[in-house]
Amino acid sequence: MxxxxxxxxxxxxxxxxxxxxxxxxxxxxxxxxxxxxxxxxxxxxxxxxxxxxxxxxxxxxxxxxxxxxxxxxxxxxxxxxxxxxxxxxxxxxxxxxxxxxxxxxxxxxxxxxxxxxxxxxxxxxxxxxxxxxxxxxxxxxxxxxxxxxxxxxxxxxxxxxxxxxxxxxxxxxxIRPKQYRVSETDVEAFNRKYGLDPATPTILSVCRLVPVKKPDVLVDAITTHLPDVDLDLVLIGSGDGEFFETLTDRADDRVTFLSTVDFDELQCAYHSSDVFAFTGTSEGLSTVVLEAMNASLPIVSTSAGALSDVITHGNNGWLLTTPPDATEVADAIQFYISNPDRRQAVGRRNRALVESSFxxxxxxxxxxxxxxxxx
Incomplete structure (x- = not known):
């Protein structure tokens, strides 16, 4: 054919x-x-x-x-x-x-x-x-x-x-789950390259840095509502213009912007992180959410598109209101970085779900x- x-x-x-x-x-x-x-x-x-x-x-x-x-x-x-x-x-x-x-x-x-x-x-x-x-x-x-x-x-x-x-x-x-297996050595090298401390909880988001993806809400959740919390936020995605400039101005030294990374580094980013955040308001079924679930991460996400079909609140992560509110995003992040056992249990369920259904x-x-x- x-x-x-x-x-x-x-x-x-x-x-x-x-x-x-x-x-x-x-x-x-x-x-x-x-x-x-x-x-x-x-x-x-x-x-x-x-x-x-x-x-x-x-x-x-x-x-x-x-x-x-x-x-x-x-x-x-x-x-x-x-x-x-x-x-x-x-x-x-x-x-x-x-x-x-x-x-x-x-x-x-x-x-x-x-x-x-x-x-x-x-x-x-x-x-x-x-x-x-x-x-x-x-x-x-x-x-x-x-x-x-x-x-x-x-x-x-x-x-x-x-x-x-x-x-x-x-x-x-x-996704192809087996493509996302990485070695501890590669993850350690990724952390060293970008100055990330494995002992510090890392929040990851992968998206275009444009208004519809609401990365500003995620940055505000960290800088305004969690100003004294020891964590790192890694934002992977391209952005330009006034919106991107405003976004970087709102960030503090806990926020790392990576414009583009290759597939190997993207895998390492998932496996070096503790929580994945998706704050977009228009979506189908995001590949990056499935990739993060496959890396055993809990998902803090809006219910945009088909995401509510995949993520059950409490079972696979935290479903936010749409559009998201920075206070609620901060509450969800605080919950998962403060409860490592719950975070890991959710992550295990997410990986099993991707392997069985996606x-x-x-x-x-x-x-x-x-x-x-x-x-």
Whole structure:
């Protein structure tokens, strides 16, 4: 079977959709399928540690609308391409709309929605969401099948849009748990490199440092509400502009910013930490949360997207209100760093849950089965 994926961004760009599409391509290739990716050249703007993918067509971006790319070349390439199945990603991105229009309705199309509810962190974002809704409905109408990442996401989709329930499949995100095994020597080297004391509790967060991810709430929880607590906060992710400058100004000397790290160092970061925090308000099912659970960390998280399907309050971590409040974030962090036995018990449950329910190879096989159903 020949499958073409059309994400708005792909490797070497770093992000949840990019990682999902990349893992899926690898699994499909291993299963004997032919894969190709068509994306925009905004994927090449990050300057991170990853290389261009040789099986990917990076199309020139014609313009952007609120940082959402439009590519005439992408539209043309998709229209001229042939495949047994096209797999698109999230209706909120304009390349998805372009691809849905370019592909013949006789060819099966599948859409994975990486977060049914888009960002609504400002009045402008809420107005854009309302105005864009008919366009998202058009994309959904073109699809033969829609994948959502959790049961709560399916219910949100059915509440917001006119989609036949039988067309919607719940297939979660996943990771390859065995890829995240690291040696104590590597973790010790990571701690030395970044000046982290293993005896000091470390809070880790991995995300883009942008308003919708609410890293400012996490920094405020540490600096304003836990000013005298002996801990370290490590924030891994890129950021720019005024928001990032404000974020660094609010931080104290317990906060470490790492713009980008390679995969080996990211593994070490998980295993050198004690608590993982996710404060975002718009999400599907975050890969980094699953990675942190696999590293036996308790999760302090909002209930955005499908996260409430994975994290039960008290059993897997602390579910915050959405949007999060800095006082509550501080309370959750204080609870886990003050109760090491509880922290470790939650971590063990999280690792077992990921191994049993979120192994990527099983999830990729379910997606492959869905391809077979629509062909």
């Amino acid at each position: 020949e499958i073409i994926q059309v994400p708005h961004l792909y490797r070497p760009s770093i992000g949840g959709i990019e990682n999902y599409a990349y893992r899926l391509n690898n699994s499909l290739s291993d299963a004997g399928h032919t894969t190709e990716t068509i994306t925009t050249d905004l994927s090449l703007d990050g300057g991170g540690p990853l290389e261009k993918d040789p099986n990917t067509k990076y199309c020139a971006t014609t313009t952007t609308v609120y940082r959402n790319p439009v590519s005439i070349e992408l539209y043309r390439r998709v229209r001229q391409s042939t495949a047994d199945v096209y797999h698109l990603h999230s209706p909120w991105f304009l390349p998805t709309v372009e691809a849905a229009h370019a592909i013949s309705r006789e060819t099966p199309m599948i859409l994975t929605i990486h977060g049914v509810v888009p960002p609504r962190h400002s009045v402008r974002a809420r107005l854009l969401d309302k105005a864009y809704k008919p366009i998202a409905q058009y994309v959904l109408d073109c699809m033969d099948a829609v994948i959502v990442l959790g049961n709560s996401e399916k219910q949100s989709l059915l509440n917001r849009f006119n989609v036949p329930p039988g067309r919607v499949s719940v297939i979660p995100n996943g 192994d990527w190879e099983e999830i990729a096989a379910r997606i492959e089965d869905l391809y077979q159903e629509v062909v």
